[in-house]
Amino acid sequence: MSTYYVENFGCRATQADGAALERQFEQRGLSRATTPAQASVVVLNTCTVTAAADQDARAAIRRVRRENPEAQIVVTGCYAQRAPNEIAALSGVSLVVGNSHKHQLAEIVTTQMRTSDVGPQASDFAFVPLAMLGAIASSAVQSETDSRWTPKPDVRSPAQHPGPTTNDQRPIYVSDIFAHTELQAAPVFDVTAGNEHARTRPNLKVQDGCDNRCSFCVIPSVRGQSRSLPIDQVLVEVNALVNSGYREVVISGINLGRWGRDLSADRLPASGFRTNITGSENAFRQPKAETRKPTFENLICAILAETTLEKLRISSVEPMDWTDELISLVASSPRIAKHAHIPLQSGSDAVLRRMHRKYRPWHYREKIEKIRAAMPTAAIGADVMVGFPGETTAEFEATRRMIESLPFTYRHVFTYSARPGTPAASLTNQVPVHIARDRNKILRELAEEKKHAFMRTFIGKKLEAITLNSCGAGTLSREGATKFTPRSMEPFTEALTDNYQKLRLRGHHAPNQWLRAQVEDVLNDALTGATTG
Secondary structure: OOEEEEEEOOOHHHHHHHHHHHHHHHHOOOEEOOOHHHOOEEEEEEOOOOHHHHHHHHHHHHHHHHHOOOOEEEEEEHHHHHOHHHHHOOOOEEEEEEHHHHHHHHHHHHHHHHHOOOHHHOOOOOEOOHHHOOOOOEEEEEOOOOOOEEEEEOOOOHHHOOOOEOOOOOOEEOOOHHHOOOOOOOOEEEEEOOEEEEEEEEEEEEEEOOOOOOOOOOHHHHHOOOEEOOHHHHHHHHHHHHHOOOOEEEEEEOOHHHOOOOOOHHHOOOOOEEEOOOOOOOEEEOOOOOOOOOOHHHHHHHHHHHOOOOEEEEOOOOHHHOOHHHHHHHHHOOOEOOEEEOOOEOOOHHHHHHHOOOOOHHHHHHHHHHHHHHOOOOEEEEEEEEOOOOOOHHHHHHHHHHHHHOOOOEEEEEEOOOOOOOHHHHOOOOOOHHHHHHHHHHHHHHHHHHHHHHHHOOOOOEEEEEEEEEEEEEOOOHHHHHOOOHHHOEEEEEEEEOOOOEEEEEOOOOOOOEEEEEEEEEEOOEEEEEEOO
């Protein structure tokens, strides 16, 4: 039996795509290899958000080819969508499949296996026109006068094709991503180290693509327009996870707060969605009458009302999508984790305008203050970018002051990376790398200070946490850390609190359990404590 291995790079959305790819291969009878070195087909599911991400993908291609020279290397994902010819020219690459055709990747691969004279161990796949694949209606072909790959309708039946032919280049399947309407959905799991069966906290992608046009961001051009997983499919996936015993589900997307904007009214239940904003599971709220389109708040209400999920966690949501209704809903429901991640990017109005962001610093501040007032113990995180073209010392200082003054509990700090084809890449006055790195360091140090100050507020208090995995033994007290002896080593279990704090619980506990814990200390970037009744 042929085997496959999917290696993912980048964000949770890419990991969710990878999980969907694994589901595709399994449905076609392939078995999953434990490592790339053991697989006959290795799929590299790439990211392209930074130049470093591209470099990581190229390094992975070289590594796989070195460790498993007989493997077919299939490159897909955002880098494949952005620069297919560049990837196809790399030694060892057998096939390039962009995001536009990722939903049919396993079909493409297995069809090419069946039509190859020498089977899946061939040095190259035979080239098969896309129309030969049962579910595919168009092929990606290269114009003689244009080096870009563009979709070309192919209305011939498979019988009209002359059969497989070889191709001077590795086959490339890439077409217009903005014509792409499919959304792959398969949960991604947190996996216990050394034990793949102890999986916890599945992450379910319910939205993909983005209709924003931030000047620094390449994502819309490689993931396409915003599209939503219909509510009935979301509920099927969540209920399947609940029935499999999972206690927390994270919903995510590229622009999660835009969920539902592309769905039509006929995808709504006639009775509307039940909501527990008022504490009543029997209350119904209809979407706005003039649009009848579902909203992100509708989705959350439906999950709460139509499933028995114990805890729903919401991943990153843009500032202007944190409506008063959403804040109220998250704050009032004990079944929603008290955790808000709101991208900031910059605290300078001038920089935000150059970035083409849709909010001003005072709008952002108002949202954060409302969230903190509604949820005093919630984790509040943000993404921040330093070194955007033209960022002056004063503009950076505006960002630093804003971060210092707001109740953030963690931040992801990124250094600007010019991406080909984005408006920001052509801006003059690019910030020198050493200055951008210094600014990154300043914000990371500030983030650490604020994170630890927040964590210390929970010493002596009780928190809910879900167990992740047992990690052997370690020091769980400040005394044990400063006066280390073998007797100071204690068994512990890693856990994550409702408000997104790492917690080390004394003793060994089974994964995927919600427990009540008394916090005793903060040590090694984590809370420490013990279970309590």
